[in-house]
Amino acid sequence: MHVDGGVQVSQSTTTTGAGRVENEGPFTRFLRATEVDVRLLGMIVALVTIWIGFHVYGQVVNGRGAFLSARNLWNLSVQTASIGVMATGMVLVIVTRHIDLSVGSILGFCAMMMAIVQVWILPEYLGLGHPMIWIITVICGLLIGAAIGAFHGYLVAYLSIPAFIVTLGGLLVWRGAAFLLARGETISPVDSTFALLGGGPYGSIGAAGSWIVGILICIGVVALLITGRRQRNRYNFPLRPMWAEVFLGLVGCGVTLGFVMLVNSYPWPRGIVRQYAEANNIQTPINEIFISHGFAIPVLILMAVGIVMTFLTSRTRFGRYVFAIGGNPEAAELAGINTRWVTVKIFALMGLLCGLSAVIASARLNSATNNLGTLDELYVIAAAVIGGTSFAGGIGTIYGAILGAIVMQSLQTGMVLIGFDAAIQQMVVGGVLVVAVWIDTMYRRRAK
Amino acid sequence: MSQTEHETPLVELRDISIAFGGIKAVDHASVDLFPGEVVALLGHNGAGKSTLIKILSGAYKRDAGQIFINGEEVQIDNPRDAKKYGIETIYQTLAVADNVDAAANLYLGRELKTAWGTLDDIAMEAEARKVMGRLNPNFQRFKDPVSKLSGGQRQSVAIARAILFNARILIMDEPTAALGPQETEQVGDLIKQLKKEGIGIFLISHDIHDVFDLADRVSVMKNGQVVGHAKTSDVTKDEVLGMIIMGKCPPGAIPGPGALQTV
Ligand SMILES: Nc1ncnc2c1ncn2[C@@H]1O[C@H](COP(=O)(O)OP(=O)(O)O)[C@@H](O)[C@H]1O
Numbered sequence: 001m002h003v004d005g006g007v008q009v010s011q012s013t014t015t016t017g018a019g020r021v022e023n024e025g026p027f028t029r030f031l032r033a034t035e036v037d038v039r040l041l042g043m044i045v046a047l048v049t050i051w052i053g054f055h056v057y058g059q060v061v062n063g064r065g066a067f068l069s070a071r072n073l074w075n076l077s078v079q080t081a082s083i084g085v086m087a088t089g090m091v092l093v094i095v096t097r098h099i100d101l102s103v104g105s106i107l108g109f110c111a112m113m114m115a116i117v118q119v120w121i122l123p124e125y126l127g128l129g130h131p132m133i134w135i136i137t138v139i140c141g142l143l144i145g146a147a148i149g150a151f152h153g154y155l156v157a158y159l160s161i162p163a164f165i166v167t168l169g170g171l172l173v174w175r176g177a178a179f180l181l182a183r184g185e186t187i188s189p190v191d192s193t194f195a196l197l198g199g200g201p202y203g204s205i206g207a208a209g210s211w212i213v214g215i216l217i218c219i220g221v222v223a224l225l226i227t228g229r230r231q232r233n234r235y236n237f238p239l240r241p242m243w244a245e246v247f248l249g250l251v252g253c254g255v256t257l258g259f260v261m262l263v264n265s266y267p268w269p270r271g272i273v274r275q276y277a278e279a280n281n282i283q284t285p286i287n288e289i290f291i292s293h294g295f296a297i298p299v300l301i302l303m304a305v306g307i308v309m310t311f312l313t314s315r316t317r318f319g320r321y322v323f324a325i326g327g328n329p330e331a332a333e334l335a336g337i338n339t340r341w342v343t344v345k346i347f348a349l350m351g352l353l354c355g356l357s358a359v360i361a362s363a364r365l366n367s368a369t370n371n372l373g374t375l376d377e378l379y380v381i382a383a384a385v386i387g388g389t390s391f392a393g394g395i396g397t398i399y400g401a402i403l404g405a406i407v408m409q410s411l412q413t414g415m416v417l418i419g420f421d422a423a424i425q426q427m428v429v430g431g432v433l434v435v436a437v438w439i440d441t442m443y444r445r446r447a448k
Numbered sequence: 449m450s451q452t453e454h455e456t457p458l459v460e461l462r463d464i465s466i467a468f469g470g471i472k473a474v475d476h477a478s479v480d481l482f483p484g485e486v487v488a489l490l491g492h493n494g495a496g497k498s499t500l501i502k503i504l505s506g507a508y509k510r511d512a513g514q515i516f517i518n519g520e521e522v523q524i525d526n527p528r529d530a531k532k533y534g535i536e537t538i539y540q541t542l543a544v545a546d547n548v549d550a551a552a553n554l555y556l557g558r559e560l561k562t563a564w565g566t567l568d569d570i571a572m573e574a575e576a577r578k579v580m581g582r583l584n585p586n587f588q589r590f591k592d593p594v595s596k597l598s599g600g601q602r603q604s605v606a607i608a609r610a611i612l613f614n615a616r617i618l619i620m621d622e623p624t625a626a627l628g629p630q631e632t633e634q635v636g637d638l639i640k641q642l643k644k645e646g647i648g649i650f651l652i653s654h655d656i657h658d659v660f661d662l663a664d665r666v667s668v669m670k671n672g673q674v675v676g677h678a679k680t681s682d683v684t685k686d687e688v689l690g691m692i693i694m695g696k697c698p699p700g701a702i703p704g705p706g707a708l709q710t711v
């Protein structure tokens with residue numbers, strides 16, 4: 001495998017990074033120059049295989065390949081958001097050798113609390129549809145989630161109860177609490193502005209907005225590459241070869257703009273267009289109007305969370321401590337890190353992200369049901385692990401977890417599309433989770 | 449060194465005790481250390497040396513006893529407290545964070561930050577290159593996680609971390625255990641240099657030959673108790689060996705509670 005080759009090469013390289021090493025394959029050299037992770041490549045290959053697999057299966061068996069359509073991929077992006085947001089938090093939890101089994105239940109509880117706040121409580125004081133309702137509601141959801149997470153973290157860190165037990169308890173407690181809140185009722189509809197946070201035609205930013213977002217991201221990618229190179233140059237650290245920088249920039253921008261084109265090619269459905277045309281007095285015949293969805297708001301939320309979490313893990317003390325604790329908890333403590341307090345913060349952050357996912361999930365559903373988020377913990381943990389987070393601790397990336405979430409959601413969506421029923425879906429998800437951890441264990445053993 | 453500096457010790461551990469389960473790992477042990485002095489803490493494996501100094505470094509909480517820094521009693525409950533008093537420790541187990549790189553390890557817990565409050569990795573790496581260049585000029589692997597480094601390289605990382613922050617009190621628990629002869633000599637030179645800068649050093653070893661020539665004094669432990677203290681100029685290596693093996697105090701030494709009672 002290339003993995004081994006890579007490790008050996010870097011060990012024998014005592015010259016500074018850019019130096020050529022004899023008998024190195026072109027592929028290995030490419031990986032080293034671009035600093036692209038082999039696992040990342042593996043994940044992308046797996047993802048593409050899944051997508052093509054479902055598409056071809058649909059074409060052959062059902063006579064219609066629906067997977068690689070703009071409509072399905074757009075929906076996939078929206079459905080990934082909720083799991084993806086939580087998966088970024090799960091990375092930190094697993095990196096520090098803990099686990100959080102309660103995320104689905106926290107999501108359910110937060111969603112129920114938010115529904116009560118925005119449907120039963122706030123309209124009485126502010127009036128229905130008041131513009132502050134959604135803001136207060138979201139803040140409530142985030143705070144409740146963070147508080148629950150902090151409480152779990154306190155039990156784990158200061159009372160030394162294993163996270164597995166604390167959050168297994170939490171799984172039952174918060175699900176039960178969500179039921180008690182509304183005695184099992186479904187609360188709907190949610191506030192109309194709040195509902196936009198769940199996506200849908202109105203909850204998307206359209207073609208122009210999407211281009212703006214896409215171009216901003218491209219500028220960001222290029223800026224990161226340039227400042228990184230400049231910084232390293234200033235201190236005379238080894239640099240990536242120029243072609244590798246250009247390659248990374250092109251791939252980054254290409255994927256971004258491709259994604260923009262994809263979401264822009266999915267038009268609003270006829271019914272919505274008609275409504276919109278009537279509401280705005282547009283005379284053009286309905287079938288000549290093409291209004292793009294563009295990025296859905298939940299997707300933008302996921303992107304923002306991804307950026308913030310990546311920043312947090314790689315550029316702040318907190319992130320540094322999370323990884324140091326995961327690599328060697330004792331050494332971290334001896335280095336003077338307050339490991340217990342960091343643990344509380346990690347779980348609080350996980351809870352906060354559950355609250356955010358609760359916003360997305362209940363807004364998308366336009367209601368809060370008692371079982372919202374059920375089994376999400378499995379998808380979230382699987383996403384983190386597929387994305388390269390190791391149960392051995394100390395290793396994991398945010399982008400990996402988001403990719404992992406896309407993989408899990410692709411499996412789920414694909415199985416629905418080709419008509420697998422819920423029972424088989426569950427079996428597949430369970431199996432994938434176990435296999436993913438197995439692969440990770442093998443990979444770590446070989447890399448040693 | 450003037451006599452006045454010798455009046456109050458830099459560090460004094462007085463009557464320290466700690467037990468794990470039924471085992472008295474450290475039993476009423478007292479040791480002290482003056483500025484610019486190297487005190488070798490000697491004893492067999494399991495004598496309680498590491499445990500005693502871990503109490504000073506904040507890794508363990510003592511059951512009984514007092515700690516004085518410059519004559520004032522201080523409370524050391526965790527590693528952060530110890531660092532506050534300028535106590536830096538190189539642990540026998542090294543205690544490095546395996547999955548982050550050398551620079552991140554050097555600054556762990558005390559990271560440099562940019563004006564925006566983010567980690568200043570570039571500055572940390574630049575400093576790390578300087579310090580490591582002094583300790584181990586061949587070291588180049590600044591991008592690799594520490595787990596990929598050799599034993600000697602990991603040791604240099606641990607040592608570099610301890611000297612990076614202007615320690616006043618340096619604890620080195622078997623610092624040359626993983627090193628070859630040449631690197632061991634480098635550590636010896638480093639100790640002499642730090643000593644000149646007025647740093648007090650506890651040098652721990654189970655092997656007297658490693659440390660006798662570097663130390664100003666020895667303190668010997670056996671079964672958790674202090675056998676005795678002696679200036680290296682007042683005793684021979686063989687006499688110290690007698691202290692380590694049998695707990696027998698020679699005439700040049702001051703006996704402690706662990707000394708063999710009647711000779
Ligand atoms: N964390 C611990 N838990 C239980 N026993 C310990 C612990 N640390 C040390 N000990 C015991 O304390 C005694 C002294 O150990 P140590 O201080 O490591 O000795 P030394 O460093 O002199 O070789 C040994 O008997 C050891 O087994």
Ligand SMILES: [Mg+2]
Pocket residue numbers: 494497498499540621
């Ligand atoms: Mg020891």
